[in-house]
Amino acid sequence: MTTLQRKTHPRTVARFATALITAAVMGASAQAVAQDDDPIKVGILHSLSGTMAISETVLKDTVEMLIEQQNDAGGLLGRQLEAVVVDPASNWPLFAERARELLAQEEVDVIFGNWTSVSRKAVLPVVEELNGLLFYPVQYEGEESSENVFYTGAAPNQQAIPAVEYLINQVGIERFALVGTDYVYPRTTNRILEAFLKDEHGIADEDIMINYTPFGHSDWQNIVAEIRRFGEEGKPTAVISTVNGDANVPFYTELSNQGIDAADIPVIAFSVGEQELTGIDTGPLVGHLAAWNYFMSVDTDENYDFIDAWIDYTGDEMAVTNDPMEAHYIGFNMWAEAVRKAGTTDVDAVKDAIIGVAVPNLSGGYAAMMPNHHITKPVLIGEIQDNGQFDIVWQTPSTVAGDAWSDYLPGSRDLIADWRKPMECGNFNVVNGSCGGSTAAEEAEAALAE
Template sequence: MTYRARVTGAFLAAVLSTTAFNGAFAADDTIKVGILHSLSGTMAISETTLKDAMLMLIDEQNKKGGLLGKKLEAVVVDPASDWPLFAEKARELVSVDKVSAVFGCWTSVSRKSVLPVFEELNSILFYPVQYEGGEESQRNVFYTGAAPNQQAIPAVDYLMENEEVERWVLAGTDYVYPRTTNKILEAYLIAKGVKPEDIMINYTPFGHSDWQTIVSDIKKFGSAGKKTAVVSTINGDANVPFYKELGNQGIKAEDIPVVAFSVGEEELAGLDTGPLVGHLAAWNYFQSVDNPANAEFIKTWKAYTKNDKRVTNDPMEAHYIGFNMWLKAVEKAGTTDTDAVLDAMIGVSVPNLSGGYSTMMPNHHITKPVLIGEIQGDGQFETVWETPGLVVGDEWSDYLPDSKDLISDWRAPMSCGNFNVATGKCGGKGS
């Protein structure tokens, strides 16, 4: 058994439990919660819904009595898909608006833009989207989206084992998340025996719209007599013309399946899904998951938005989990003080919407199931595969030589986001 497995097993056996608190609002006193999502620009297609989801969660909690007897107050800003503006708006939320925590960002470049702000001002960010790992699992950030081993690696395994894929197109938007994820996937594929010439890698800018040549190249690459698949880390509104061009060139799922990591129900709502039926996505939640908790969440969402056509998606569930974890940690600590909440967060366990509970681990990542879904004609996903249990997020990839010996554990006495188990030393920022 590996060191990481021993640490994980011992910790899961000792998960902390907390109790809920309901009370009347204190007079003229609120706890402010920051919402840092793009409401304009190329990422608005994905992020606007997360702003709405947070407003709903805050509204529902206020109906239950708020937090520590105080009303929660949302403070919404629009960083407008402008990565430096994310940092400016984050600083405004923490320094001027005095929020107790921030829920926000989508792209890794936006997250990396704000990391120095949260570290300097010692505030808390809940990040709800899949990411590439390998940034010391920052002390001031809780990662409620998927790490690569909770999305990308299982997706490739599924395609290998169930679709017998032999050739791979790694197509992504040109920024840190797709590039790092594809670096991990390329190393993983080669370790699995895939030849370098059977891997095609392509990057396009945010908002890319002219896909004719690239899709033609994908089609040609897939005509070599080996089963080919596209692993897509394309983000934002570029997905709309990408999928349209797949349909235009007659690329069907049975010929060259696409598995996407950033296309969910919200993105499909703006597409003609007819030509996309059978293509795939890897997430930790789908709206189509059938259980009472998810049914209640969907009902509340549609009622809150007053729109029966509004859909739910995976990053919304990540905010649902992160928000409820933050509530429990604040109740447990009896304060919104950052250091107290950071300590209280580790071990907090709350229901997820896929069935079961998710737990915040010492590396500031949560346990999640992994689901592979197939696009249906109505824009929903049918789950075709899922892990038998919860997967612990791995902040450092086992497939990259520079990170295979690293772990993160923010509990005292280690308090390190970059601990080398081979040397026994913390090589990153510890507290």
């Protein structure tokens, strides 16, 4: 930019600036006109084909249902909402392209989307460049905070850490097998957990077993046998599973066939919800655990209403709800509330207005948007039942605020995120008192890669 200006004649610059201002004014007036009758556009960026369609299709339906409900209730700011659905087809680069399409061509006011971390990382620069709003509904590994992204899923301190504390304090587990799919979320989570187990609970090296498998791994015989032997040595043992997606069915089938009972070696999963269990006969899995912030079995009227609405919307009597759906429910209501508060759908206004907004969650409490763009959530531990549902056996006494930067990783523990004025920083280093920019994030990543 500087070289360009130096070479250009000042008068040309002035003329160019005038043209820009004129365009901006015209644009603004055009927008003002548009606000009265045009619908508010809500972008939905979930894979409807490819490997992730299994998880993401229902999220698209959820947002569509929420939009329908909002429209039935009179819309927002007197305007109707309109869903703009695109299909990024489980293809990470395509996520970035589709996000650009939504923001630049369709000019949507907000996007609800993404499942995998890698797709979110692909979309991130686009959303930041075009100043969009993205609500991300899935539990993830943390170590990120963007001005344009709102993380309505759980950060590690809202899922993994309380789950492990439950195992140690309530169940009395002394040995841990960390089993995961080989990609960024399990690796980061396991790194945090390993540091947490060793530093906070003094678990020895030989009592931690770590194992990674490729995506879609289907032959679990050896790993399950290894887990069985690991658990037969006399100490109470548990498996912490960050196995993702399709690999879970053969994993659980092998567990039950090799006779690993939840009462002997419980498996606690961070990526297995009601949706994933629909493909499995859960009879032999009773008692295995999952940690989430919502279960379909939550016994509140809000939840039963949500389930009934969902069953009516899908027309499927056996339809299930799950945690990321609740995250979209919360995210959508927060966004709607912020729009009402700001009186406009303008991205910057909504971004400022949403911090501090609190809306009801489905488990009988409230979720509030924190300044680091994460939300407060209760942590629930559920045991699998023979009907594919979870029975809640433990929950945190109050809600937990999401922490973007883990306290258990070197390089990350000194960082905080606060998008309120005047800080407006996603990675503020409290030790040297400066907004780290990209360096701090890189340091944290370098520390991860070690």
